[in-house]
Amino acid sequence: MSGLEVTTGWYLTLGAMLFLIGGTGLLVRRNPLIMLMCVELMLNGVNLSFIAFADRFGDVHGHTVVLFVLVVAAAEVVVGLGLVVAVLRASPRATADDLSALKG
Amino acid sequence: MxxxxxxxxxxxxxxxxxxxxxxxxxxxxxxxxxxxxxxxxxxxxxxxxxxxxxxxxxxxxxxxxxxxxxxxxxxxxxxxxxELSLGALPAQRWTAAAFGIGGAAVLVWLVAAVDRIFQGLPSYCAEEAAKLGREAPSAVCASLQEAGALGSESAPTATNYLIDVSAIARSLFSDYVYAFELTSLLLIVAVIGTVILARRSGYGESAPAESGETPQEARP
Missing domain, CATH: 1.20.120.1200 (NADH-ubiquinone/plastoquinone oxidoreductase chain 6, subunit NuoJ)
Structure with a gap:
């Protein structure tokens, strides 16, 4: 069983696939809540790559960056959900296509 | 296994x-x-x-x-x-398809390149060490050496190097301390922004938002 080992490339591939699935979902879906979830998927794919590299090089900086990504993701979700609540209260069937309030 | x-x-x-x-x-x-x-x-x-x-x-x-x-x-x-039954806009669907296929191609190529670089690193560092002699190696080779990834070619990952909480804390509060403080600022801004967003929509509708917590009423 020496031929089959989990290398860094496997983790990078998985992270890339998560990033792509999240990005495709972000483009396809129009429910703002699900679009936010797709952004979370993309961030998680990137986090997996960071940790894979940190493990490969035995470097702590990858872990630190992942902590920052987590904090920024939390802040992003809070603000994004605040916006969603504010918009959907006014018009409960709104999709992302209807969010043109900032258009000039 | x-x-x-x-x-x-x-x-x-x-x-x-x-x-x-x-x-x-x-x-x-x-x-x-x-x-x-x-x-x-x-x-x-x-x-x-x-x-x-x-x-x-x-x-x-x-x-x-x-x-x-x-x-x-x-x-x-x-x-x-x-809204899935609505179907995506045609242009949106094409954009998504292009993103998916193109992104998959690019990322597969990138991952393959990274694997190739990893496989070439030990010999590269050996060459560099021979060329430099006693001088300091480059940062990549130094970190690899420190992690013990150069010595045995059978070890795909540097598992002998454990990163625990204290190492993360040391990094977070020394190298990244300014970023850490900026993070607290970011969180405060996010909290205040959310509170203001929620309050403003409450002002806009006045009564229903205050009394009736049932958004089902507003459904058409």
Whole structure:
């Protein structure tokens, strides 16, 4: 069983696939809540790559960056959900296509 | 062998959850699929020796962010069959297809390139060491040497180098201390912004937002 080992490339591939699935979902879906979830998927794919590299090089900086990504993701979700609540209260069937309030 | 099985199971859970988030019609199901993905990633973090990050992943993501999503879904009453039946706009669909295919091609190429670089690194560092003699090696070779990844070519990962909480804390409060303080500023701005957003919409509708907490009334 020496031929089959989990290398860094496997983790990078998985992270890339998560990033792509999240990005495709972000483009396809129009429910703002699900679009936010797709952004979370993309961030998680990137986090997996960071940790894979940190493990490969035995470097702590990858872990630190992942902590920052987590904090920024939390802040992003809070603000994004605040916006969603504010918009959907006014018009409960709104999709992302209807969010043109900032258009000039 | 155990590593391969763990990776296969957790990776399959991640991908299934991710596809489920994108394809599910009901936002509640999407949020639960997101939990599956996040747990799979936490398992992979443990497999990658990142125990603290795995714990934070479960606590912050599954414990806070997904619960926040579910709160908003339930609060707004949008947990019904969603807009997938509308179909995407044609241009949007083409953009998404191009993003998916092109991105997959680029990323497969990138990962292959990274693997090739990894395989070439030991010989590169050996050449560099021979050329430089006693001088200091480059940063990549130095970190590889420190991690013990150069000595034995059979070790694909530097598992003899354990990164624990104290190492992360030392990095966070020395190298990244300014970024850390900026993070606190970011969180305060996010909290204040959210409060203002929620209050302004309350002013706009005045009475219904204050008294009746039932958004179902507003449905057409």
């Amino acid at each position: 155990v590593e391969v099985v763990v990776f296969a199971v957790a990776g399959a859970a991640c991908l299934a959850g991710a596809v489920g988030v994108v394809l599910s019609r009901n936002p509640v199901h999407a949020a639960l699929m997101l939990v599956m993905t996040l747990f799979g990633i936490a398992v992979l973090f443990v497999a990658l020796q990142a125990h603290f990050i795995a714990a934070v992943q479960v606590i912050v993501y599954a414990g806070a962010i997904v619960v926040l999503f579910l709160f908003v879904i339930m609060l707004l009453g949008v947990d019904r069959a969603a």
